[in-house]
Amino acid sequence: MSDELIQIETPFAFNEENQREFNALIGRYPVKEAAMLPTLHLAQRQAGYITPAVMKYVAEQLEVSVMKVKDVVTFYPMFFEEPVGEYVIRVCHTLPCALRDCKGVLEHLKAKLDTDIAAETNLAKGTTPDGKFTLMKVECLASCDVAPVIMVNDDLYKNLTPEKIDEIIDNL
Amino acid sequence: MAFVKLNDLEIEVEDGTNVVEAAREHGIEVPHYCYHPGLSRPANCRMCLVEPHVFFPPAGAIVPDRQLATGCTTVLRTAPPDRKLDGKYDFIVRTDSERVKKARADILEFLLVHHPLDCPVCDQAGECDLQDYSHRHGHDKSRYLEVKNVPPKKDLGPDVLLYATRCVVCTRCIRFADEVSGTGELGLVHRGSHDEIDIPRSHEGVPLQVLDNKLAGNVVDICPVGALISKDFLFKSRPWFLEKANSVCSGCSVGCNITVEYKADGVYRLKPRFHEDINQHWICDDGRLGYHYVNSDDRLQLPLKRVDDALTPTHWADALATITEKLSDIETEDIVVIGSAQGTNEDNYVLQQFAHDVLKTTQLGLFGQLPGEAHKFPQFTIEADKNPNTAGARTILGSANGNTVLEGDALWEKVSSAKVVYLVSGAPERPLEDAEKAALESVDFLVVQDVLPSEVTQFADVVLPGTTFAEKDGTFTNSTGWVQRIRKTIDPPGEARVDWEITQQLAKQLGGEMNYHFAGEIALEIAENVPGYADATHQKIGDAGIKLADSDQ
Secondary structure, three states, X not given: OOOOXXXXXXXXXXXXXXXXXXXXXXOOOOOHHHHHHHHHHHHHXXXXXXXXXXXXXXXXXXXXXXXXXXXXXHHOOOOOOOOOOOEEEEEEOOHHHHHOOHHHHHHHHHHHHOOXXXXXXXXXXXXXXXXXXXXXXXXXXXXXXXXXXXXXXXXXXXXXXXXXXXXXXXXX | OEEEEEOOEEEEEXXXXXXXXXXXXXXXXXXXXXXXXXXXXXXXXXXXXXXXXXXXXXXXXXXXXXXXXXXXXXXXXXXXXXXXXXXXXXXXXXXXXXXXXXXXXHHHHHHOOOOOOOHHHOOOOOOOHHHHHHHHHOOOOOOOOOOOOOOXXXXXXXXXXXXXXXXXXXXXXXXXXXXXXXXXXXXXEOOHHHXXXXXXXXXXXXXXXXOOOOOOOHHHHHOOOOOEEEOOOOOOOOHHHOEEEEEEOOOOOOOOEEEEEEXXXXXXXXXXXXEOOOXXXXXXXXXXXXXXXXXXXXXXXXOEEEEOOEEEEOOHHHHHHHHHHHHHOOOHHHEEEEEEOOOOHHHHHHHHHHHHHHOOOOEEEEEOOOOOOOEEEOOEEEOOOOOOOHHHHHHHHHHOOOOEEEOHHHHHHHHHOOOXXXXXXXXOOOOOOHHHHHHHHOOOEEEEEEOOOOOOHHHOOEEEEOOOHHHOOEEEEOOOOEEEEEOOOOOOXXXXXXXXXXXXXXXXXXXXXXXXXXHHHHHHHHHHHOOOOOOOOHHHHOOOOEEOOOXXX
């Protein structure tokens, strides 16, 4: 092997509040491994994105191999493996939103934020230089009746128009 | 037993056999990738689809089931009397209907969508299931016109490379790491058609863990395509140029069944061979990669004799004459003959026969116990005793003529007081402890029979070049009492000779009446004279080995 193993210099651990939440949710599953998704969400909320240290910590907590965690992290686009902006803007581009001009929404956001759209393995591409916003396309956000929609962090915004988008972004 | 109609055959199979295995037993190929008899069955490759038949009441007839089923997870069992088909069959299944053939061809077309078709430069070509099944079951062209995914080649561990473009994502390797080695280094990254096998890495590609457990090499064997490749064998030879011989691994006392693959110029690789009670489908990497000493340029090729304090090459006649001269006027109690746990039962039998008949001594030693570590995996064990034949050598040296066999401290104490020692080694590496060194140094005349220059040979007055497991026929007895055959593959280097032949030559020079011609002949005599070995003739041992009656460990 030419590659050296990665050295984790600052180990990750849940803070007190997240540790409490983790303790609560682990009890809801028949096996620890089943708590993978909520645990990763919890960790991502604390760390900002999933670093090798986070993967290692989660694997230890759930008593699975690090690879099992990596497997899940790369499968789901909700988990980030590199830094993202303070506000992650997810633009739905599945059929109903596409019919209601999500392309216009995307173009408007691109122009307003002056950034490109993130690629799944290159989030930096869609992140503003000031680290405030990350713009990405996602699949269905389950609100087809109010298309087009975007999600900013955990909040859903519906029936978008350029004016509404400006208002949302300006108020962040 | 289940009574099954398989295509047009009526067969009886054990309850619990799956269709792939039942068909294989009757010479019918059901192609498969993800199914491996030693692993769990996710049925994800869809290659083994077969057509079960069911009773359809409205028609009052037996018809093909609406859906094809995966042969690997379709398990054959005895049906209750009222559920028999046609009044007698427990199951009816076809592996050769048009529907099955079309399904296979279509699945193969899918599997080949992103495949680079680089067989001319692929190591697996010639022993590749993708190649073979495409040939036998596939379409002759693909309808896929889009751009192919080209994931990069990746380094997974000390001996394993991943050519991800060739992978069909059967996940055998992942299941192996999870279930057999229990180390879990492998998994899938990304989604759908971008799925790739990988080890855990940071986003930048730096590994957190590598595939370096002692069973890692098995993933290369079970990879049905050319995705996982052994660095040790990479670009060394086309597999169809290799000769194969069934043998036994000499790396430790487990006695894993192997196939030695070789050409005239040396051994190229060792592959595991199935044995239900010993190694199942696997071998460890110590064994797999432990053959290199056989091909080494440092091998002893000529007898050596100490002349003016330096070991100097000589010819056999001279070396043997030197020993004969020394042995002919020495008291019996001043001689110690030491057999080897690396040698075969036959080597050790001839050696003790020589000690008993010619030298008239019953004091023998056993040279063994290479320092080593045991490793335990969920479904595999590597023994600490790094000799293949400790059990056999101990029994054979000891019991044929009521000899005492000294080992460890008792042996070295005896050696310290001896004038002449004839020591057979044959280990690829055998570091000596201080007490052992001191004992060997004190010997007036030390004859060492070995395969490589070692710490042992440096004390020798005469060195006789012996042979490795790859260069002779014979039997090993493993730690659980299985007697198994090794087979000659390549010729010994230079003037090296089979160990028992050297001993016999020496016996003849000293006036002994020994006249063996081949190892099987010696085994017949072992069967006659050594308790427990009555059935251990080469004929009866065959490829499966036999278990000694009195060893129920």
